[in-house]
Amino acid sequence: xxxxxxxxxxxxxxxxxxxxxxxxxxxxxxxxxxxxxxxxxxxxxxxxxxxxxxxxxxxxxxxxxxxxxxxxxxxxxxxxxxxxxxxxxxxxxxxxxxxxxxxxxxxxxxxxxxxxxxxxxxxxxxxxxxxxxxxxxxxxxxxxxxxxxxxxxxxxxxxxxxxxxxxxxxxxxxxxxxxxxxxxxxxxxxxxxxxxxxxxxxxxxxxxxxxxxxxxxxxxxxxxxxxxxxxxxxxxxxxxxxxxxxxxxxxxxxxxxxxxxxxxxxxxxxxxxxxxxxxxxxxxxxxxxxxxxxxxxxxxxxxxxxxxxxxxxxxxxxxxxxxxxxxxxxxxxxxxxxxxx
Amino acid sequence: xxxxxxxxxxxxxxxxxxxxxxxxxxxxxxxxxxxxxxxxxxxxxxxxxxxxxxxxxxxxxxxxxxxxxxxxxxxxxxxxxxxxxxxxxxxxxxxxxxxxxxxxxxxxxxxxxxxxxxxxxxxxxxxxxxxxxxxxxxxxxxxxxxxxxxxxxxxxxxxxxxxxxxxxxxxxxxxxxxxxxxxxxxxxxxxxxxxxxxxxxxxxxxxxxxxxxxxxxxxxxxxxxxxxxxxxxxxxxxxxxxxxxxxxxxxxxxxxxxxxxxxxxxxxxxxxxxxxxxxxxxxxxxxxxxxxxxxxxxxxxxxxxxxxxxxxxxxxxxxxxxxxxxxxxxxxxxxxxxxxx
Numbered sequence: 001x002x003x004x005x006x007x008x009x010x011x012x013x014x015x016x017x018x019x020x021x022x023x024x025x026x027x028x029x030x031x032x033x034x035x036x037x038x039x040x041x042x043x044x045x046x047x048x049x050x051x052x053x054x055x056x057x058x059x060x061x062x063x064x065x066x067x068x069x070x071x072x073x074x075x076x077x078x079x080x081x082x083x084x085x086x087x088x089x090x091x092x093x094x095x096x097x098x099x100x101x102x103x104x105x106x107x108x109x110x111x112x113x114x115x116x117x118x119x120x121x122x123x124x125x126x127x128x129x130x131x132x133x134x135x136x137x138x139x140x141x142x143x144x145x146x147x148x149x150x151x152x153x154x155x156x157x158x159x160x161x162x163x164x165x166x167x168x169x170x171x172x173x174x175x176x177x178x179x180x181x182x183x184x185x186x187x188x189x190x191x192x193x194x195x196x197x198x199x200x201x202x203x204x205x206x207x208x209x210x211x212x213x214x215x216x217x218x219x220x221x222x223x224x225x226x227x228x229x230x231x232x233x234x235x236x237x238x239x240x241x242x243x244x245x246x247x248x249x250x251x252x253x254x255x256x257x258x259x260x261x262x263x264x265x266x267x268x269x270x271x272x273x274x275x276x277x278x279x280x281x282x283x284x285x286x287x288x289x290x291x292x293x294x295x296x297x298x299x300x301x302x303x304x305x306x307x308x309x310x311x312x313x314x315x316x317x318x319x320x321x322x323x324x325x326x327x328x329x330x331x332x333x334x335x336x337x338x339x340x341x
Numbered sequence: 342x343x344x345x346x347x348x349x350x351x352x353x354x355x356x357x358x359x360x361x362x363x364x365x366x367x368x369x370x371x372x373x374x375x376x377x378x379x380x381x382x383x384x385x386x387x388x389x390x391x392x393x394x395x396x397x398x399x400x401x402x403x404x405x406x407x408x409x410x411x412x413x414x415x416x417x418x419x420x421x422x423x424x425x426x427x428x429x430x431x432x433x434x435x436x437x438x439x440x441x442x443x444x445x446x447x448x449x450x451x452x453x454x455x456x457x458x459x460x461x462x463x464x465x466x467x468x469x470x471x472x473x474x475x476x477x478x479x480x481x482x483x484x485x486x487x488x489x490x491x492x493x494x495x496x497x498x499x500x501x502x503x504x505x506x507x508x509x510x511x512x513x514x515x516x517x518x519x520x521x522x523x524x525x526x527x528x529x530x531x532x533x534x535x536x537x538x539x540x541x542x543x544x545x546x547x548x549x550x551x552x553x554x555x556x557x558x559x560x561x562x563x564x565x566x567x568x569x570x571x572x573x574x575x576x577x578x579x580x581x582x583x584x585x586x587x588x589x590x591x592x593x594x595x596x597x598x599x600x601x602x603x604x605x606x607x608x609x610x611x612x613x614x615x616x617x618x619x620x621x622x623x624x625x626x627x628x629x630x631x632x633x634x635x636x637x638x639x640x641x642x643x644x645x646x647x648x649x650x651x652x653x654x655x656x657x658x659x660x661x662x663x664x665x666x667x668x669x670x671x672x673x674x675x676x677x678x679x680x681x682x
Contacts, residue, residue, distance in 0.1 A: 277615075
C-alpha cells in the first residue's frame with residue numbers, strides 16, 4: 001500500500017465555466033488515525049452539480065470550499081483501520097470526505113452502507129442523496145396526483161430519472177427532458193417515461209407543449225435557464241415547483257436576456273403557483289421512509305438507474321466539467337480505488 | 342325613486358395606466374325582478390386593485406370584463422323587492438353586482454350581512470374579501486411564528502393593515518411599507534406595527550434593512566415592483582411569500598429593468614424560499630373561522646381599520662385610478678347610495 005494519498009484541491013475560483021486550471025492535483029501523506037478515529041480509503045466519489053456552487057463565494061446554503069482546500073463531495077469508502085468502536089476494519093461507509101483517496105473521520109456523518117441493498121455505489125446514487133432528493137422533493141413539495149403531468153429535466157441523470165419513475169409509480173404522467181436522442185430513447189424505453197424531449201431541439205417549447213396536452217402540474221426544477229422558460233407557459237393553475245438545482249445557470253456570470261421576473265411573479269399570482277426551494281437535508285427525517293421505499297422499488301425493477309463511471313481521481317476535474325455540460329449519461333461516479341485491496 | 346339607474350362600463354382596454362376615457366358612465370332602466378329574483382340597490386361599492394387585471398385581456402384567474410360590459414366589483418346592497426323566499430325587503434347583502442346602482446340577482450352568490458358584526462361597509466373590508474385575503478394568506482401560507490419578522494406593503498390599506506395586525510396577534514414582528522409620512526405614522530401609531538417605511542424614500546432598501554435586523558421571515562406580497570426588490574435580499578432561509586397582488590406591476594406594459602429572474606430562482610434554491618400565489622376564494626372553506634376570529638379581533642380593538650370614502654358612483658373611475666397610485670388612505674369605498682331611502 002502506497003504511503004501517499006491523492007487529492008484534488010480548488011486552485012482558484014472559476015469565473016463562468018470551470019477550467020482545468022481551477023483544480024490542482026496533489027499527493028499527501030496518508031494520515032494515521034488517532035483516538036476514536038477511523039482511516040478511510042475512497043472507492044467511489046460522487047460528482048454532483050451542486051459542487052459548482054461550492055466553488056464560488058457568495059451567499060448559499062453552505063460555505064464555499066476555501067482556495068487550496070480539498071474539493072467537497074460524498075463518496076463510498078472502506079474502513080482501513082479503526083480506533084472507533086462503532087466501525088470495524090472492512091466496513092463500507094458513505095461519507096463527505098471530499099475528492100481524495102484517503103481521509104480520517106471521528107465517525108460523525110459516517111453512514112454504514114448495507115451491501116445487501118444493492119451495489120455499494122448506489123449509496124451515493126439512487127439509494128443516496130440524488131435518489132432522496134428526487135423522493136423528498138417530488139413527494140413533499142410536488143405531491144403529484146394520479147393523472148397529473150410531471151415534467152423533469154436532466155431526465156437520464158441521477159435525480160431526474162428517479163423523479164419520473166416515482167411519478168409513474170404514483171400514477172402520474174412523466175415527461176422528461178434530456179440532451180440528445182440516446183438519452184431520450186433511454187428515458188422513454190428503459191425508464192418508462194411517457195415522453196422525453198431533447199432540450200437541444202430548436203422547437204423545444206412546441207415539442208414540450210405537444211408532449212403535455214393537459215399542461216404541467218408538477219415541474220421538478222433541477223436545471224433552470226431555457227428549459228424553465230419552455231416549461232413556464234405550460235404550468236397549470238396550482239402547479240407545484242420543487243426547486244433543487246439550476247445547473248444551466250451555475251456558470252452564469254451576467255444575465256443579458258430580457259427581464260421576465262415580473263412575468264414570473266404575475267404567473268405565480270394568476271396561476272397560484274407554488275415555487276419552493278429545498279435541499280435534501282431539509283427532509284432528513286424522511287431518510288428511513290426513503291430507503292425502505294426506494295430499495296424496494298429498485299428490487300422490484302420499478303426504479304432503474306444507470307451509472308456513468310470515470311476511472312481515476314485524476315480525471316475527476318474533467319468529469320465534473322463534463323457533468324456541467326451534460327456529457328455524462330447516468331449518475332456520474334469516479335472510481336477512486338478498487339472494491340477490495 | 343328615480344326610474345333610471347347609473348352604471349360604469351368599460352369603454353376600452355387601458356394600455357398602461359387607465360384613463361378616464363377607458364370608462365363610460367351610463368343611465369339604464371332599473372329592472373323589474375322576475376320569479377325567484379331580488380332587486381338590489383347599491384349602498385357601497387368596494388374598489389380593489391385586482392380590478393385592473395379584469396380590464397385587460399390575457400390569461401388570469403378570471404375572464405376580463407368585456408368592452409361595454411359593466412365593471413366588475415363587490416358591493417353592499419339593500420334588497421328593494423324580493424320574489425325570492427330566502428331574502429326579504431330591507432335585507433342588507435354583499436354581492437358582486439358591479440359598478441352600478443341597481444341590479445337583479447337570483448340569490449346565487451348573495452351573502453347576507455349581519456349588521457351586528459360592525460358597520461355594513463366592513464363586509465367588503467376588514468370583515469370581507471380584503472380581510473379574508475390577509476387572514477388566509479398570512480395564516481395558511483405565511484405561517485408566522487412568534488418572534489419572526491413579517492413585512493407587508495400597502496400597510497395602511499385594506500389587506501396590508503390586517504396582515505400586520507394579525508401578525509402581531511400571532512406574536513410576530515410587523516414591519517409595514519406605505520406611501521408617505523402620514524400613512525407611516527398611522528401604521529405605527531394607530532395600527533401598532535413595529536415599524537413602517539416610506540416606499541418613496543430614496544433609501545428604501547437601507548431603511549428596510551435597518552427595520553428588519555433579523556431579516557424577513559414572511560413577506561406578504563401585494564405590490565411587487567421596487568418594494569419586492571428591496572425585500573428580496575433580506576429574505577431569510579425558509580422564508581414564506583404569499584403572493585396575492587402585484588399592484589405596482591399592473592400598469593406595466595414592458596419590462597426595461599435588468600433581468601433578475603435567474604437571481605430570483607437562485608435565491609429560491611439557496612434560501613429554500615416558498616413563493617405561493619393565491620386568491621381568497623382558494624381558501625373559501627376558511628370563511629367561518631375568518632369571520633369568527635376577525636370580528637372578535639375588531640370588537641376587541643386588536644384589529645383596526647380605516648375607510649376612505651369617495652362620494653358618488655360617477656367618481657368611481659377617478660377613485661380607482663387614484664387607488665392604483667396609492668391616493669387612498671385606508672380601504673377605498675364608493676358611496677353609491679344612502680344607507681336608507
